[in-house]
Amino acid sequence: MSKFAYYPGCTLEQLAQEYDESARLVGKFLGLEFTELPDWSCCGATPSHHKNYLLSLALAARNLILTEEQGLDLVAPCPACSNRFKTAHHDLISDFDLLKKLRQKFDLNYRGEIGIFSLLEVISNLPFDLIREKIVRPLDRLRVVPYYGCFLVRPPEVTQFDDPENPTSLDNLMELIGAQVVPSEYKTECCGGVLGITNNQVISKLSGDILETAQKAGAQAIVVACPLCHQNLDLKQDVARSGRNLKPMPVFYFTQLMGLAFGINPKDLGIPKHTVNPMRLTNSLIGVRS
């Protein structure tokens, strides 16, 4: 199973382009065929179900139906999107009346026949040998904390992926590419999510705790799989670090680290775009003098 309908989502298209670029590159390297879902629309993310459940269901379902028309499975790098899609799918296939309501009131006809995956899920499900043979420079000088956030693993009946309390898929991938995984008790503690956009107090407490524990454990960087986690931890790291005595700490997307291990140029992976300067660490990992 290597052909997917690729759903970038609004954030990857604009604010988190480096995740999109590195995801597509790494996908290609691994022999995954990602075809962008034609004319996809916003999944609704968190604001939709905060406003109106049926609205959130229908917005998500439109994309599920488009995917069904392609006859492919769906992969979404952004966990908010993958979570919305999995939730819509889960709710629709477990409630026949809801499926009917979607058809009758929204004229949206979902058959429930597609598979829906987060990008981390697809890549971590690949045979490790396949990934291993692409590695040209193991990142063996990297001490990294894998940070999962909320939407990849919760709630477990919907996400059906890894473990909601102590997930290891990202840990395993990082070890595979040679990095030293620094264990963290904050793997699935919320970074602040959507509330971080409007509320800096949330970022300074929640994202701050994640940064602090990572740094105290001796990590050099944090690796994430979510653009909103990345924004709270990287773009707004000054807010996260406020009131704490912490050094700046680069935050990478897992696809970027994998790309580095595959020998891809940091620039092509969008690494220089990060707010907290990642270049010194990156160059040391790939053996370039800074």
Added chain:
Amino acid sequence: MISLTKPDINFVQEVETLSGQKVAHCYQCGKCTAGCPFAFLMEDAPHKIIHLVQLGLQKPVLSSPAIWFCASCETCTTRCPKQVDVAKLMDTLRELSHKAKIIGEKSDVRLFTEIFLNSVKTKGRAHGVGIMARYNFESGHLFKDANKLMPMVRQGRVSLRQKKISGIQNVRSIFAKAKNLKSF
């Protein structure tokens, strides 16, 4: 003195129908509150919100600012020993608060939600920078995260326009239809 004599049974039923959850299942163990990353912002902790619903106290619960501080991180739902979908209940209470026009929110979260959804309705996709700019303007926090603007421009994250998708009518019709429906 809170009178429990005439509980608002209709309210309780409405919450239960919309959320698909039976609030009587909650035995107030507090595990949701204990694990909620945002409880520190909430005047009424999550278990207390549920108890207010159990007692049928519509106005106090819908006007509680607490329900607007839920980020749907799903920690509560994942760990609840009675398998109550607490996050879903929060969604339902937000929806009902809109419907009843009893809004206790003080944090501009609703404003952000409206601006975001408006962007989706207009273009089919959420225009990140446009939403942030409009939020700053309408919330009056004109210079919020102003120090982020230049870094973002340098990083190429600022796209001044958002193209409309072809199927924009489909999206707009979804919004129109949802508006008139009571959410399941």
Added chain:
Amino acid sequence: MRIGLFVCHCGNNIASTVDVKKVVQAGLKLPYVVFATDVDYVCSAPSQKNIEEAIQEKNLNRVVIAACSPHVHEETFRRVLKRAGLNPYLLQVANIREQCSWIHDNVIFATIKAIDLVKMAVAKVSHHEPLVAPKVGVEKRALVIGGGIAGIQAALDIAEGNIPVTLVEREPTIGGAMAKLDKAFPTLDCAACILTPKMAEVNQHENIELMVYSEIEDVKGYVGNFEVKIRKKASYVDYEKCVGCGICEQKCPSKASSKFNLGRGDGKAIYISFPQAVPKVATISPKHCIYFQRQKCRVCEKLCPADAVDFKMQDEIVTERFGAIVTATGYSLFDYSQYGEYGGGRYPDVMSGLQYERFLSPTGPSKGEIKRPSDGKKPETIVFVACVGSRDEAKGRPYCSAVCCMYTAKQAILTKEHLPESQIYVFYIDIRATGKLYEEFVRRAQEEYGVQYVRGRVSKIYTDNGKLKVRGADTLLGEPVEVDADLVVLATGFGASKGASTLAKKLGISHDSYGFFTESHPKLKPVETNTRGVFLAGACQSPKDIPATVAQASGVASKVLGALSKDQIETSPLVAAVDARRCIGCFQCLGVCPYKAIEEVALNNGAKIAEIIPTLCQGCGLCVATCNPGVISLNGFTDNQLISEVEAIVKG
């Protein structure tokens, strides 16, 4: 054919919804009914006497009683017929209470339905033939499975009734879970001190045969006549020779984790369970033994002064006969590693209540000194978390385990005694302290010992720099709270003992979805099962504390002594029988019989047919329904009888 009809008012229970007098009138019009009357309470002594007199005076030869469910009083009414000189099976009960007056409220329709039910009963009873209950002999020996406090008490009480008891225990020592306790609530008695005299008594009692390290292999037969195969497992130490000196354990070079200490603390491949073990003998665990794994060592054999080590030992199966069986197989504890949010079993300083109890015990891994397993330091702050794997639907354990509130209070008090300077928190949801002096005990923990009770569950336990961070809630304050702890004790809940459902199958008894054995009636028959001759006692039935367990064990002993006091017992004649002339030998019936009551029997001409063993048959009717040629009939529920019921209401 002279049928008598008695319609009961049952006070208001029937009469307020069914017009009893109308039913009597309708009954009188039915075929063969020569006498009909209504009675206030048919089960009362005077009414029973009246029925006896009516049978004799009116020369009745069939009786229909329209009253409550046969489950309640069919036996009572059978005895009435017997006293009146009539075969007790010439009776049919029409249930016009549970199946009529209690479930309807329209008097007109309820009365019509009651009349229909009576019509059915009258038609059926006219097809009844006298039946004779077979009698079987009784083996006056009892088997008790499980040597914990329940089994020990039951064995002692039965033995005192002069009945020989065989007590089978699968561990090398008796004592069960109670032997692992340091002290017992609410008295704070030393558990071993009150248990060991009983254990010694079991070992010495002339009427008790103790078989340790043995398990039930197979059970055949029926009440009064059970044939049980018991597997005496190979311990590789001759228990007759072993004197329990312990040299072998001292010198054994292997490493294992101590089973008695529930995985906390080191052990050896050859071990004596605990100092007061009964019998005090050593046992070898092959999977930890260097000789069994790598064919080296044999130090224990060389050093044993009694020459008791025997690596060539084999399992031995013995067959014994018993009249009654008691299962007292105890419980197991919920595996707390299922809670990922509590560390998933990864944190050494987070442990279960029973594991902590071993640390409190002077015979435990730290000799009774409370130390953090991670670094051996004395803990300053200790947190107890209640309801771990209890009252948790998400984990499939919605029930309350009955004892955890009490053992948590006990452990909190004992901790304060060991470490008076320590700070102790108990996160609870409700306090269940229903026994004698229990409430006072829990209050003592809070008022006298200063244990801080916090009302709320714990959402997450994680480590930070050697400390355990406990994130809980104080619902009374309405706030999340956090405690930095050095040690966390999880009050894990009770579940069924390992292997319970397999044993249940062997014994032919039922269990609930959690594996707890099912009692015959939850209120009135707590120590019997629905399988005659098999009884139960203790936590194998449901979570309970020691006082309740001992009471139930003594109760089960009285039932066993009663069952075995007769030389003969009657079994029910309402069993199925195969028409041997018409059986085609397909044996479909054998495949569906839940009681293993059907066997293949060879006829003189070599053909094989099915035969039902009447004493094993419970009259469930599965074989009757399964038999394609229809050659099996069920006494008391024959085809003619059942068809007549249908015709009575269909043909009016």
